Amino acid sequence: MKLALLLKYPLIKRSFLKQVAYYANNWFLFKELSSKNTEPNNENNKNYDLSFVDSTDARIVIVAQIHYSESWKSYASISKVELNKIIQLQKQTDCASSTIFQVIENPNIDGFDVKQTSFDEEIINLVGKKRILIPETELLANKDGAILSLQTPIGLLFISSFSGKVSSSYAKGLVSNIDTFKLSSGLPLESQHLYIEEAVFGQHLFSQLCNQNIKALITNSALNIKAWFKAKQVHCLYWAPLLTVLSFYIVTNSFLWGKSYYIEKQLEAQGSNVSQLLQDKRIQDQNNKYLASLNFEFSKAKRTHSHWSIIYSLLESDMTIERFNYAENKLVIRGSANNASKILAQLSERDDVQSADFDGAVIKNNEKEFFEIDITPKNRILEINDQNITKTVKGSD
Numbered sequence: 001m002k003l004a005l006l007l008k009y010p011l012i013k014r015s016f017l018k019q020v021a022y023y024a025n026n027w028f029l030f031k032e033l034s035s036k037n038t039e040p041n042n043e044n045n046k047n048y049d050l051s052f053v054d055s056t057d058a059r060i061v062i063v064a065q066i067h068y069s070e071s072w073k074s075y076a077s078i079s080k081v082e083l084n085k086i087i088q089l090q091k092q093t094d095c096a097s098s099t100i101f102q103v104i105e106n107p108n109i110d111g112f113d114v115k116q117t118s119f120d121e122e123i124i125n126l127v128g129k130k131r132i133l134i135p136e137t138e139l140l141a142n143k144d145g146a147i148l149s150l151q152t153p154i155g156l157l158f159i160s161s162f163s164g165k166v167s168s169s170y171a172k173g174l175v176s177n178i179d180t181f182k183l184s185s186g187l188p189l190e191s192q193h194l195y196i197e198e199a200v201f202g203q204h205l206f207s208q209l210c211n212q213n214i215k216a217l218i219t220n221s222a223l224n225i226k227a228w229f230k231a232k233q234v235h236c237l238y239w240a241p242l243l244t245v246l247s248f249y250i251v252t253n254s255f256l257w258g259k260s261y262y263i264e265k266q267l268e269a270q271g272s273n274v275s276q277l278l279q280d281k282r283i284q285d286q287n288n289k290y291l292a293s294l295n296f297e298f299s300k301a302k303r304t305h306s307h308w309s310i311i312y313s314l315l316e317s318d319m320t321i322e323r324f325n326y327a328e329n330k331l332v333i334r335g336s337a338n339n340a341s342k343i344l345a346q347l348s349e350r351d352d353v354q355s356a357d358f359d360g361a362v363i364k365n366n367e368k369e370f371f372e373i374d375i376t377p378k379n380r381i382l383e384i385n386d387q388n389i390t391k392t393v394k395g396s397d
Helices: 005-008 011-017 081-091 121-127 137-142 176-182 198-210 214-219 231-269 271-300 305-316 342-346 386-396
Strands: 020-023 025-031 047-053 058-064 068-075 099-106 111-119 133-135 147-152 155-162 163-170 192-198 320-327 328-336 353-358 364-365 367-377
Touching: 005 011, 005 198, 005 214, 011 020, 011 025, 020 121, 020 198, 025 147, 025 198, 047 198, 058 137, 081 099, 081 111, 081 328, 111 121, 111 163, 133 137, 137 198, 147 176, 147 198, 155 176, 192 198, 198 320, 231 271, 305 320, 305 328, 305 342, 305 367, 328 342, 342 353, 342 367
Parallel strands: 020 058, 058 133, 147 192
Antiparallel strands: 020 025, 025 047, 068 111, 099 111, 147 155, 155 163, 320 328, 328 367, 353 367, 364 367
16 A cells, blocks of 8 residues: 555645655755645645755654665575574664665575665764654665656765666766766666756655555664663553453452352351242142142043933933933933834943843834833942052153
């Protein structure tokens, strides 16, 4: 993600401008240029220039090339892991806020080229170790194959970028013009170059900064995170949450232990009541089982007396009953029907009749047969005792 995506928001851009400065023997800040042709709310079309200041508290400092040196070293036939260990060892030796290491893969030597950018001790003492230092050549030469001639506040600067390698030099000594710089960098004279005047240098530098990838910008910057924080402050970042969680754990567990202790005491104080209540519950459950068994037995018993049931069945068989009498477990019924033998057969098939016989002769008159039947019903008495109930309850369990 490019920095320009964040800077399109006016509030973020204004805050960012307060934290960015340019140092080239003097301090410079990026100042917005007023333009009549620029819309007030259009941040993308605004122009910026470098404005001289005596001092600044900006955290991000773009350093001119005159205040640092660049050196290249090749590592042939080495793995990336081994190279990182070597670089880490050099970082421990050098100050992290004054040195930048950039690793570029070189397939020609089956290894890597390492660029080391070292800032002068003078600039480190001036800006301190709590600022982020960005070499200006890393911003200006962000396009491969570019050759630039820039008029900076402290002189003419030549920059070239090919295959990820950046070369730069001020116009002085033997390298007094762009053609000499091309030859010294191994570039052909006919190579095209871009000339940037001092009047637009600030705008060009700021636009190159905005077009930087944030991840690449952090990699190509010198910053010492340890100098930004004190060790005790860093420890507080995890000690405070740990102490908070520990306090919460102690308080909650103390409350739960107190609650459990109170409940145990209450149960001990009401232990006899609880035991009696449980005993009553067991007795009630047993009685409920007895009642359920009795209800089941009563449900099987017929609700109509067997004698009346016999008489009702005779009436349904189209028998006309003239008289009936019951004595000594014998039911005597007199009447008439179309078929007396059929009536007798139906009575003999009933479960509640022990025996049924005609008492006397069957007299037939006008297609009706008159007769008298002696019926001996079965003596069915419902007997329920504790033993049967107990068996029924066990069977239901």
